[in-house]
Amino acid sequence: xxxxxxxxxxxxxxxxxxxxxxxxxxxxxxxxxxxxxxxxxxxxxxxxxxxxxxxxxxxxxxxxxxxxxxxxxxxxxxxxxxxxxxxxxxxxxxxxxxxxxxxxxxxxxxxxxxxxxxxxxxxxxxxxxxxxxxxxxxxxxxxxxxxxxxxxxxxxxxxxxxxxxxxxxxxxxxxxxxxxxxxxxxxxxxxxxxxxxxxxxxxxxxxxxxxxxxxxxxxxxxxxxxxxxxxxxxxxxxxxxxxxxxxxxxxxxxxxxxxxxxxxxxxxxxxxxxxxxxxxxxxxxxxxxxxxxxxxxxxxxxxxxxxxxxxxxxxxxxxxxxxxxxxxxxxxxxxxxxxxxxxxxxxxxxxxxxxxxxxxxxxxxxxxxxxxxxxxxxxxxxxxxxxxxxxxxxxxxxxxxxxxxxxxxxxxxxxxxxxxxxxxxxxxxxxxxxxxxxxxxxxxxxxxxxxxxxxxxxxxxxxxxxxxxxxxxxxxxxxxxxxxxxxxxxxxxxxxxxxxxxxxxxxxxxxxxxxx
Numbered sequence: 089x090x091x092x093x094x095x096x097x098x099x100x101x102x103x104x105x106x107x108x109x110x111x112x113x114x115x116x117x118x119x120x121x122x123x124x125x126x127x128x129x130x131x132x133x134x135x136x137x138x139x140x141x142x143x144x145x146x147x148x149x150x151x152x153x154x155x156x157x158x159x160x161x162x163x164x165x166x167x168x169x170x171x172x173x174x175x176x177x178x179x180x181x182x183x184x185x186x187x188x189x190x191x192x193x194x195x196x197x198x199x200x201x202x203x204x205x206x207x208x209x210x211x212x213x214x215x216x217x218x219x220x221x222x223x224x225x226x227x228x229x230x231x232x233x234x235x236x237x238x239x240x241x242x243x244x245x246x247x248x249x250x251x252x253x254x255x256x257x258x259x260x261x262x263x264x265x266x267x268x269x270x271x272x273x274x275x276x277x278x279x280x281x282x283x284x285x286x287x288x289x290x291x292x293x294x295x296x297x298x299x300x301x302x303x304x305x306x307x308x309x310x311x312x313x314x315x316x317x318x319x320x321x322x323x324x325x326x327x328x329x330x331x332x333x334x335x336x337x338x339x340x341x342x343x344x345x346x347x348x349x350x351x352x353x354x355x356x357x358x359x360x361x362x363x364x365x366x367x368x369x370x371x372x373x374x375x376x377x378x379x380x381x382x383x384x385x386x387x388x389x390x391x392x393x394x395x396x397x398x399x400x401x402x403x404x405x406x407x408x409x410x411x412x413x414x415x416x417x418x419x420x421x422x423x424x425x426x427x428x429x430x431x432x433x434x435x436x437x438x439x440x441x442x443x444x445x446x447x448x449x450x451x452x453x454x455x456x457x458x459x460x461x462x463x464x465x466x467x468x469x470x471x472x473x474x475x476x477x478x479x480x481x482x483x484x485x486x487x488x489x490x491x492x493x494x495x496x497x498x499x500x501x502x503x504x505x506x507x508x509x510x511x512x513x514x515x516x517x518x519x520x521x522x523x524x525x526x527x528x529x530x531x532x533x534x535x536x537x538x539x540x541x542x543x544x545x546x547x548x549x550x551x552x553x554x555x556x557x558x559x560x561x562x563x564x565x566x567x568x569x570x571x572x573x574x575x576x577x578x579x580x581x582x583x584x585x586x587x588x589x590x591x592x593x594x595x596x597x598x599x600x601x602x603x604x
Contacts, residue, residue, distance in 0.1 A: 098222050099199055106195045106229030109461060110188030113235045114181055119465030119561075120496070125242035127153065129498040132161040133183070134176040135169035136501065152343040155328050156282045157246055160187075176501050177474065187246070188235070194249045194421045198228040201256040202428060205390040216436030217387070223435060224428035232456035233369055233420055244417040247287045250280035251397070252421045258294055258393040262301070270298070270310070271317050278321040280418065285343050286405070287418050291318065293400035297393060347410075356409040362402060365413045369420060374449045375430050387429040394426055463561035466496070468581045471558040472536065473499040475583065482585075483532035486511050486522055488546060491538035493577050511535065518549040527551070530586040539579040540572065551588040558583070 120126055127150055161183055168182035202221040228234055257273035260266055273294060281288035295314060302310045326337040333339070388395065401419050405411065434445060464470060469492055476482055477500035484507040485495075495508070511520045520535055534555075537546055557580060560568070564578040 095222060099225055102222070102225045102229045103192070103195050103199075106234070107189060107192045109230065109235045109457070110192060111185050113461040114184035114188050116462040117460075117464050118177060118181055118184070118499075119467060119470055120242065126494055126496050126498070128157055128161055128242050129180065129183075129496070132158060133165045133179050133498045134501045135162070135165040135179055136174065151333075152339060152346045153243075154282045154285075154339045155332055157243060160246075161242070174501075176477075176499055180499065187242075191245075191249055194234075194252055195225060195228045197249065197252050197256055198421060198425055199225045201252070201259065201425065204256070205259065216432045217429070219435060220428050220432045223432040224425055227424040227428060227431065228421055230453070230457065231424055232453050232460055234424075235457065235461045244284045244414055246283040247280035247418045248421050250276045250283070251287055251290060251418050252425070254280065254290070254294070255394050255397050255422055255425075258297060258397075259390075262297055262393050265301070265305075265310075267310075267313050270313065274314070274317045274321055278325050282325060284418050285340055286401075286415070289404050290397050290401060293397045294393075296396060296400075351408070351410040354410050357411040359406045361411045362406055362413075362416060365416060366402075366423070369416075369423065370427055371449065371452060374445060374452075375427070375434070377434070379430075379433065382433050391426060391429075394422055398422055398426060459561070459563045463563060465561065465564070466578070467564070468558045468560045468578065469494070469496055470499055472581055472583065473497060475556055475558070476500055476505075477502055481532055482534045483507070484509075484530075484534070486520060486533065486535045488520070488535065488537040488541055490577075491536050491541065491581065506532075514546060514548065518547065519552070520548060527586065527588045529589060531589040533586045535584040535586075537582050537584070538576065539582065540576050542582055548584050551586055552584040553587050554582060555585045556583040557581070 120129065164183045164186045165179045167186075168179040173179050173182055199221050202224040206217055206220055254273045254276040257269045257276065260269040261273060274291070277287065277290055277294065280290075298310045298314045302308055322337075326340075329338045329340075330336045335341075398419055402416075405415055472492070473496055476485070480502050483503075483505060485505050486507075486509050488511050497504075509522070511522060513521045515521055525533075535548060535552060537548070559565075559580045560578050564575070565580075567575045568579050
């Protein structure tokens with residue numbers, strides 16, 4: 089039987105496990121989720137180089153990015169450096185660990201939110217609904233997506249805890265009419281929008297709640313208060329840009345302009361492209377079945393604000409031509425909250441301690457949790473940079489076509505490369521066509537070719553010698569096998585070094601010895 093003491097104990101256990109997984113992920117998985125996130129790291133790590141202040145050299149931060157995420161990353165990186173972490177990799181791990189710990193607030197918010205919604209239940213102790221807060225806590229702690237999202241809390245995912253908090257406050261306002269909670273909801277949503285500008289569209293979802301409540305209760309006071317709060321927050325959130333960039337909300341305006349003119353350049357997708365992502369994230373097959381006796385109206389009437397936030401966010405993003413799965417990161421914790429009643433239902437319905445449904449759910453969830461948490465995302469390029477970090481004799485890097493989309497140099501602290509050049513073709517002798525290449529002064533040269541090109545016959549002959557292979561994570565390799573065209577940048581990389589100059593040096597040494 090679940091009582092207050094047992095529930096508190098289970099909550100603390102799940103909270104500690106969630107924090108532990110986030111910290112472990114930051115240690116074992118030093119990768120970043122998306123290439124866009126790299127830009128924040130680039131200007132913040134290594135801390136001993138250009139990031140000696142929290143916000144110095146503002147011009148270095150891309151104009152379409154808010155200064156707030158950069159300032160936070162710089163603060164953590166600088167702290168890591170001051171406590172003795174000289175290696176940029178250790179600084180990045182420290183940043184991810186700190187952000188992972190901070191992101192654990194989603195676990196507490198989610199539990200308190202569901203506890204608030206179900207605090208008035210008069211159901212029997214055996215009824216599934218009393219388990220909903222703990223089921224939500226489990227999902228926010230150990231669901232396979234959460235460490236994946238939270239421990240690399242850059243750009244999109246840094247907004248997730250604030251959106252969840254905003255929905256919590258909106259729900260309190262929705263049920264009690266507390267204007268203070270409406271203000272907090274808007275404030276948290278404003279903070280979320282500083283990390284991910286698109287999060288601001290949820291303000292329209294919040295306004296729909298306010299407008300309905302005003303019409304239903306026949307009073308316009310709520311709308312007026314909403315307008316006052318909104319105008320105040322718009323003014324406050326524009327101050328950082330006004331101070332450091334001399335222009336009010338310049339980041340937001342530049343971001344909107346950039347996406348209007350360049351978004352389609354990164355590809356377009358049909359309106360339903362996010363549906364498979366949502367089904368996969370929810371582990372939908374385990375939710376299929378007959379919901380006999382499930383109180384749909386009671387369960388989800390309480391979650392109306394959460395449902396409206398999710399629905400509005402998904403609808404608007406589905407209308408935008410360019411779509412990426414990571415754009416959904418801000419609302420993934422909220423989606424798990426919405427799933428909590430369904431998961432709790434099946435947990436209570438299964439009478440056997442080890443049922444087939446429960447066993448398969450945990451098997452799939454923890455398998456994915458391990459693959460996503462403990463294998464480095466973007467491992468191929470990160471390992472290449474780490475190799476360059478320890479092989480400073482390499483000063484010229486030649487890349488075959490688009491084998492490397494970006495070189496995340498923030499993972500190294502070494503003298504910059506003297507040359508970084510693309511190679512478009514190989515000659516009839518399978519030698520890369522490099523302009524003004526002197527083979528007798530090439531000991532500092534290296535060539536990088538992606539796996540799919542190597543398998544296609546782009547495999548340089550001697551004196552180019554294969555020196556290293558930087559493999560992708562198992563999950564990324566699987567993604568490449570499913571869709572090679574879309575995910576080819578995640579393929580393994582091969583590094584070749586030119587050996588002719590060393591042979592010439594050795595021959596010269598032998599000749600000199602013979603003379604003497």
